[in-house]
Amino acid sequence: MSAPQPCIHELRRSARMRLAASGHSSAALEADLLLSAVTGLARSQLIARSDARLSRLLPRPETETLVEQALDSLPASAALRVADLGTGSGAIAAALAHERPEWSLIGIERDAEALAVAALNVEQLRLNNLDLVHGDWSSALATASVDAILSNPPYVRHDDRHLTQGDLRFEPAAALVSGEDGLDAIRCIIADAPRCLRPGGLLAIEHGWDQGPSLRGLMQARGLKSIETLSDLAGRERVTRARYAHQNNQHLDQRPMT
Template identity: 55%
Template sequence: MQSTTPRVRDLLQRASAMIERVDAEWLLAHALDRPPGWLWAHADDAVEAAARERFEALLSRRAAGEPVAYLSGTQGFWSLDLRVTPATLIPRPETERLVELALARLPADAPCRVADLGTGSGAIALAIARERPMAAVVATDASKAALAVAVANAQRNGIDNAWFRRGDWCEALGRERFDLIASNPPYIALGDPHLGQGDLRHEPPDALASGSDGLDAIRRIVRDAPAHLAPAGWLLLEHGWDQGEAVRALMAAAGFVDVATEPDLEGRDRVTLGRRP
């Protein structure tokens, strides 16, 4: 008598009618405790009841809108495997552009000091720390829960040249000065309809929105960063696709030089940077 136990391909086919195929693959791989690539080589394998139940529960939650990263508890970023929770923003590929631009301004074989403001899961700080092992990287966040995730991610990825402090933006930096300060602050305007759509509905609001024009956090960082930058030190800020001109103006007014906006891989304004004279 032929078994009626569903196969991997059966579950993926049914799930793909409810959610995106790639999401279904990630969730089934997570339920099976296997890498996603395993599914292709084992498409005809039967899936036992316990794994099916885990997958069905994840599928229902994803169909209701919960982000895959929160359901699986992990998100890849740069060369890192990061734990994420609803206390942290989900790291996104476009933020890797900020890391690239920061690394281009840091020595590869000499000590330097870097700060990451509003670190969340620790993505930016840990990516820089991994690529620049001689750097001392300080990561700050106002959220105790987010910092706990970032500390766990440093341990998870074996990174020991990053330190974590609780505080709002530059407040946790004391009187220290850094060769580079980076941040991916909230930059969506309060009341923006996108905040009620897709994955954003489930991410921490304080990590997404900042003031009526989305620039309140950026204004504060631009105002306070010069006191924490070494001479010729750099400030790099991620922002929305339509905010480059406004952020350049803020930096110029604060006395930064060599101010410029760099695009992401899709050609949209993504990071504005400037140097303390």
């Protein structure tokens, strides 16, 4: 007989402990944001249903890599405009909005139901520096309107065997699959990034462990500079980022991306 699945209260406590041990100053809030992204529940619902048991696991650490690199490489006190493409329930954008009150976040999502969940989370967290927009990737962004673009888009190949295993069997295909090679959404984001980014702007995308070379090639072909790939906690290539080069890069802090 298998062990019972953990309840929401146990997951929240475990996530808080893990984040606190990693040095996060707002571990409780960030744990709830990440759990909201996984469960689709607003923070108030997580609290109200604390005894409910879930079949889903704690959030993957890969997305923490995407958030952490933004916090580390962008100036905390600057009035930056940061876009989260495919924001889903808003976990990434909300975490950044909370950690960086001087920044203005915009979360863009084409799925109306996911956007509704994000709106509930933003309302519960009282984040005044985060706007949500219904749109398809960067099509809602004006030219040269943001200092950074982050995205955790679908990046699974259509024939990936993992789609028929575990919890992935119950996930909407549109949230996971992106064409034959898993790169359709990523191509779209990279292609339009130079139009949307301000001089020196940052583009950072989460991707599959074996897709780093493809992203570096796509970014190079699009004229982006300072291209590098970061590994997740398991040592797998997980986030590739680059800068939009321009002669007058004074708006952003051009510190090395380490």
